[in-house]
């Protein structure tokens with residue numbers, strides 16, 4: 296008999312009922328160190344008092360009004376995102392894939408409104424993950440996710456990660472945009488080097504393409520800057536964000552320049568729930584935390600602690616760990632054992648980590664981790680690695 300909940304996930308046999316900071320507690324009270332943060336979502340950790348206060352304050356006022364009316368919480372959050380980024384305008388949605396969907400629509404509409412509707416192709420990269428709606432799947436281009444769901448949505452050209460010649464060759468009169476994660480998440484924590492991001496910017500300028508970043512996972516302080524592309528000193532035309540933005544409340548957004556968004560006039564896009572008062576109250580509270588003095592300094596400090604500790608583990612367990620990669624608090628351990636076995640071994644040591652492509656184990660702790668949390672995590676990961684040496 297089919298499960299009550301559609302069985303599309305391979306779930307670990309544990310349910311969490313409570314969380315505080317970097318720790319989550321199972322039904323039986325067992326404490327776990329949460330270095331997955333719900334896949335980079337719990338940016339401020341569990342039960343952050345400032346987020347709880349913002350959500351309950353809003354819950355006592357009004358939950359939902361619809362985008363038929365003025366949305367002061369959206370305006371405030373949009374203005375703050377604009378103040379801290381390249382963007383001139385923001386659209387709010389509920390998830391990453393919806394943000395991807397709008398980024399694609401916006402790029403196509405931009406050129407259509409200029410009288411160039413034939414420019415609708417988007418170039419993406421092997422190993423990408425942009426979400427699970429039909430267009431986002433086509434953008435991600437992963438066969439295992441596309442299989443059986445009918446013809447792949449047209450207009451996506453994928454090139455190998457880091458293959459500059461293939462990229463240039465893929466650009467044609469039909470190309471509207473390049474869409475890329477500055478740090479691939481699901482693909483296995485693969486960073487695009489800053490000089491390559493700068494190269495993409497130059498290429499887009501040269502060919503009159505829009506540069507679009509998917510910072511759904513790597514944004515909101517995850518790499519030690521508010522957005523990962525800031526390390527490269529360039530800006531995109533359009534950017535999709537979600538995950539950490541809501542700190543656990545479903546919230547996504549698309550940020551864009553005025554020029555890139557020029558086709559998106561009244562009636563061209565919408566969402567029932569997108570940016571509702573509860574979501575933007577929490578989003579604003581997340582920004583209060585992440586933009587506070589010293590917050591990103593702590594991310595960078597803990598990132599260094601973590602990276603150094605992981606490098607030591609790699610030296611200690613060369614038969615288990617092949618490589619350490621990543622930026623900030625978005626780290627990957629490429630394992631020599633099956634990554635899913637390592638994730639299980641970590642769970643056995645009461646630390647939550649997450650599998651990714653390329654046989655990588657992802658570490659995505661809440662950005663509020665401190666020295667003691669990182670030290671504890673490294674002990675638990677060492678114990679997990681040791682379980683393989685014994686066999």
Ligand SMILES: *Cc1c(COP(=O)(O)O)cnc(C)c1O
Nearest residue numbers: 390391392424425426480511512
């Ligand atoms: C998670 C993720 C998405 C999809 O987000 P959903 O909220 O699951 O729809 C898209 N792109 C990247 C880079 C992601 O990490």
